[in-house]
Amino acid sequence: MIKPNKALSVTVLTIGFVFLYGPILSLVIFSFNESKLVTVWSGFSTRWYAALLDDTELLQAAWLSLKIALMTATASVVIGTWAGFVMARFGRFKGFTLFTGMINAPLVIPEVIQGISLLLLFVAMQQLLGWPKGRGMLTIWIGHVMLCISYVAIIVQSRLKEMNRSIEEAALDLGATPLKVFFVITIPLISQAILSGWLLSFTLSIDDLVLSAFLSGPGSTTLPLVVFSRVRLGLNPEMNALATLFISIVTVGVIVVNQVLVSKERKRARDMQLAFAPVPVAAPVGVTST
Template identity: 65%
Template sequence: MAKRFSFSTAVMVLGLVFLYLPMLIMVIYSFNESRLVTVWGGFSTKWYLELLRDEQLLAAIWMSLRIAFMSATMAVVLGTLAAFVMVRFGRFRGHTLFGGMITAPLVMPEVITGLSLLLLFVSMGQMIGFPTDRGMTTVWIAHTTFCTAYVAVVVNARLREMDISIEEAAMDLGAPPVKVFFVIILPIILPALLSGWLLAFTLSLDDLVIASFVSGPGSTTLPMVVFSSVRLGVSPKINALATLIILTVSLFVFIAWWFARRVEQRAQQQLDPPEQPAGASG
């Protein structure tokens, strides 16, 4: 027992330190007075104020948040439809090809994805006149393309674990398919939808390579601005920005976990049979 405890504890501690110690150091140095990020000059919050005065950085943050929100929402819709096709439509002709095409962006290098999407947008612009130029719309389409694969995998796993007899019982009782989806299926897969949305939102907000290919003037995203500034030297403003992002993402993850937990408890209460009163007999 002691050996198992010591080994598992050591592995867990080393893993947590490896993951979170750099973030903790970055958060601490975001309150550094000195302009040099590796030299502690005293406690100060001036870099947070400097961050609020940087109009270029704020514009990039707003652009990235809008693109990430729209991309995650569209990816959830398309990924859920793709997951239903793979799980509920059985083995149709082209099933393996369809599944491979859905999951291909998971293993495709981002450079290849970005270059292919750039060529696609240029060809479409020449043939049908859309898109007229590269900007927010092209970045949104590109991010939706690769985020859909991640959502499809998450929802696919949830659908395969779901007991289909619940849906069959509801339809036997006269419920139409649309009502079955919104009343039974949707509450059960909602935690997977939330997880997929958060994953797609994070991937879109973090993307640099694909956005660099398909963006244009006026559609600079946050990772592009940060990468350009870091090449000239790390500014303490970047530490402040990263700290705010970590806090925001942590808050969203906690809210999503709490909401998903409530949904699962409610669904479990609906599925559990009501308790018989004491002394009752058939």
């Protein structure tokens, strides 16, 4: 017999999962609907996937968003990892409060304000310096990097604070330089946090609408902008097909990354056990144990 507390927990959990994943499941099902009406089932068909492959505007926007997301995730990890390392290991240096505030500012400032400020900055720079010439892929990338650095820095900072520094200190005692310790020891130990930051930055960039709306120009329309402009005119079955493809890709990616992280964690645990395992002492020659 299920206890009342357990029954309540199971019920709440079930309702939560249905609320979260029910619409997604419905979207996937109706992506195979033959009808143009997205809420009326008329038969199984893959016509909307074929129509999606013939949609040049949508494919170009998806390719642009993918390129920007890849560049954003990579740049955010490089800069955000250093920022997180500084916040976690350098202590309270002069200007620490200002530095931390600048890193955390994009987390609390609305994206609309960020978009307006960057737009005004780029317009002023173009008038004074002639760069950047218009708005496009470069300006969108800069805006996305500014937003995603904060997330990577916080993830890396949290991982560094809870990490055991004994291995790093041992390497320093053995003569390794701090820079070598960082790249050879610290980076592998926080690789899971770095990978998590990369995936989060990629997701935020490819899904961003507000900053892209302010920083995009002619010929640089990202996928969220195209989808948003089309959805305002009415739901389209092609959107269901596009969303289903994204869901499938993300699901496979999450499963693969999770398996890689789990295998690395198990390998690291085995290596730590072997490193700290007691070494048996050999008995002197000629001495027999009784």
